[in-house]
Amino acid sequence: ARQEEMEYRNKMVLAPMVRAGTLPFRLLAAEYGADITYGEEIIDHKFVNCQRVINESLGTTDFVERGTDSVVFRTCPQERDKVVFQIGTSDAVRALKAAEIVCNDVAAIDINMGCPKAFSVSGGMGSALLSKPELIHDILTTLRRNLNTPVTCKIRLLNTRQDTVELARRIEKCGVPALAVHGRKVKDRPRDPAKWDEIADVVSALSIPVIANGNVFEYEDFKRIKDATGATSVMAARGALWNASIFSAKGKVPWEDFKTEYVRKTILWDNDIKSTKTTLREIIMHYICLEGTEGKGVIKCGSSADVA
Template sequence: MEYEDKLVLAPMVRVGTLPFRLLAAEYGADITYGEEIIDHKLLKCERVINEYLCCTDFVEKGSSNVVFRTCAEERSQVVFQMGTSDAVRALSAAQIVCKDVAAIDINMGCPKSFSISGGMGAALLSKPELIHDILTTLKRNLDTPVTCKIRLLKSSQDTVELVRRIEKTGISALAVHGRRVPDRPRDPAKWNEIADVVAALSIPVIANGDVFEYGDFKCIKAATGALVHIV
């Protein structure tokens, strides 16, 4: 995966399906994220070649429920985002899909109660040892690039300390949503704190938050110095 000067389609639940990702790519997205899939869900799936649609489906065993769908056209740019709270389970799930995607991303930023109650998403931000365990386990056992997405912590210093630990796991890139867990979408994203992360790391940083139209990419790039921007 090449990250410099890329535009990225963010992971969006019930939106980031294959047709939307392909449409986004057609309109200029260099990297596209699928919607978050929980590891438990993927572990119930089997890989099926869909000859009728010319795509690859990950279908829940014993049903016709397609949990994730991809195709050769997006192989070099689609990122599979996973929700997890366990390193071994994350690896087992990632091994099912890793050969059909460009990267595996661990969601460490979702503030929804469903994720947090299951120890996933933003709940991981307070567990740096578990973060290290998950990311290093994936890195050691997969040839596919591994990334993660976080939210800001209570202070910029806390965030910087965490991302430096994350960088040491060997991940390929880090996405930062410029809000804290209690913040709501109406609260402005703190681009200055994303800039602190960029200054602290040597890996690509993907900036996320308050990017609503094409012109905002230039603004967030100037404000943060990030190489990549998620809309």
């Protein structure tokens, strides 16, 4: 029954972002207006070695790597109906094992088919899957058959419009309730403009909701990309990373306020210091530069107290 519980139409979505998409950032984005919040991609090899632990002191559910105290994924009841757990995988059985550990604590499971980074691709994950439609079919149908949780995936554009549309149609046939499309190809750099017209081709070819992603930096861009592509929902990555109040209809809060609120939440939810520093560096680099006093200070921090 839960397959259809997650509603994918007319939603503003926080994209999956490595190191940034941890619990404090997801909760902050949701407070500002994000309807769906993706966690950072987590590799199945690592996650199948995790156990579920209730963290009484924080009020969280932690997934901790066995034999260590390393928290690989942390969530809480407040985000239960919004959070999407994204898996990096190249194997249906392993993906299912990972999904089964976490599926009752999240709103949906997503398979990463778009990450072009070497660590993903070399393991046959991320955008390496784009050229393996049989494997995509195997992973998605295996998860859908065995889970009561909605299962989706996120892709990039392929080399030709026709190839992208063909793959999207095959994915739709696997029975997923939605598909996220990043409007760039594997070889494109983040500074290259997203190809909204090629996302529009996918939208018109499918009957399931498409979540459009690429070049969303202001609240107004949510409407602009919807109008340009026909997509029902929109996902923001860097625009949200630089100031998560991009999701607010009231307009962005000053970046200093956003940054302070983020730090407050990282302390409240005992966020991993590496993740906090990476996210802050991205924010500071966008608004000023890392060479300044603040940027250098963040790099030197050894604890949340130092950051504060």
